[in-house]
Amino acid sequence: MKPRPAGGEGRTRSQILDVAGRLVQSRGFNNFSYADIAATLSLSKPALHYHFPGKAELGLALVQRYDQRFFEALSTVDEKRASVRLEFYASLYISVLREQRMCLCGMLAAEFKTLTEPMQQSVVQFFDRNTEWLSGVLTQGMNEGTFSFDGSLSDRAHVIISSLEGSMLLARLYDDLDILQTTVTHLLAGVTASQLDEITDSAM
Amino acid sequence: MKPRPAGGEGRTRSQILDVAGRLVQSRGFNNFSYADIAATLSLSKPALHYHFPGKAELGLALVQRYDQRFFEALSTVDEKRASVRLEFYASLYISVLREQRMCLCGMLAAEFKTLTEPMQQSVVQFFDRNTEWLSGVLTQGMNEGTFSFDGSLSDRAHVIISSLEGSMLLARLYDDLDILQTTVTHLLAGVTASQLDEITDSAM
């Protein structure tokens, strides 16, 4: 008589993920406890275990939701030009850091060795999907004539992901969003076909 | 009658730092215990407390030693050309990852929010020194005519540090040293004065 709303997740479950997410993205997966979440939500610890049997299951749900939301956001610019899509991709990292958070999967990448197999696989999958998405955008940009760069698609995708993840680390350390912003500008310039290229082309 | 050898640190103390260092660089500062170190060295936990009163002191010593060794290594190329010095800088990151380790301060940067004030300051100082050292090398390279790039010295230094740190994260995730190697190549190319620049110069 009171079926779960289709596609719904349950209010409490969702709130738990919200609080846990913020904790992981600022302190790391191994540096918060069920007690922290319970206190924030004025719940008891066993209530948490009802929704997520163990911390590993909570962590897995966290990555899967992050992954889903991330690519859902990216899908809103599917029809745009490559340069717009790439700028939007970078803006997601900036938005996260502006909320005083780190990338969830970046944090988990640092703690990788301490994660359960399922969590490790989900984290890898997130970066796989990032690499694939970026490769698509880079290809699109070359076809549109706005992008130009050396090396393979996946290599360049990895450079972009690495720079953004590393830059977030540094930007938080110095509490300076500009460090990330500068990296973004640099990355965009690094793939943008410039007048320089045109000069080079005509010179050959 | 048995004074500490000048500049010496004590065998046991040094061994503790060795073991702790490897643990932090693979699992993170909050994901290992005194028990882990004690077991590895066949010592008791209180023996560890004799050398380092608390975990925070151990962590601080760890960062300071890492910092010292890092810049000691860099000093061996003080007299070289900028391109050699920058390649050597990058090779340090590669060496660390090849030993199945992450950058100590990169790991601590991820756990930054959970560290004591003194540890936080030491980590920041490490990256300060990196930024400064890189700025010096970049300046030298421009003076030598082998480097050329846009933006400020510190911005470029931050881009280099960020890329290397982020790239280590990704490379370990995929157990693929080439991911870091590719980033290094890309960074070096990004600051190297190319024939492209000469063409541009003559075109202006």
Added chain:
DNA sequence: GTCTATAGGCAGATAGAC
């Protein structure tokens, strides 16, 4: 400098009532 023994706290997790 290193040990045994142990304190005191917090972690993740379970039993069973409501």
Added chain:
DNA sequence: GTCTATCTGCCTATAGAC
């Protein structure tokens, strides 16, 4: 779904003997 009560284990740290 949520609670109180509790378990077990591990953590950092200390006391005090050798």
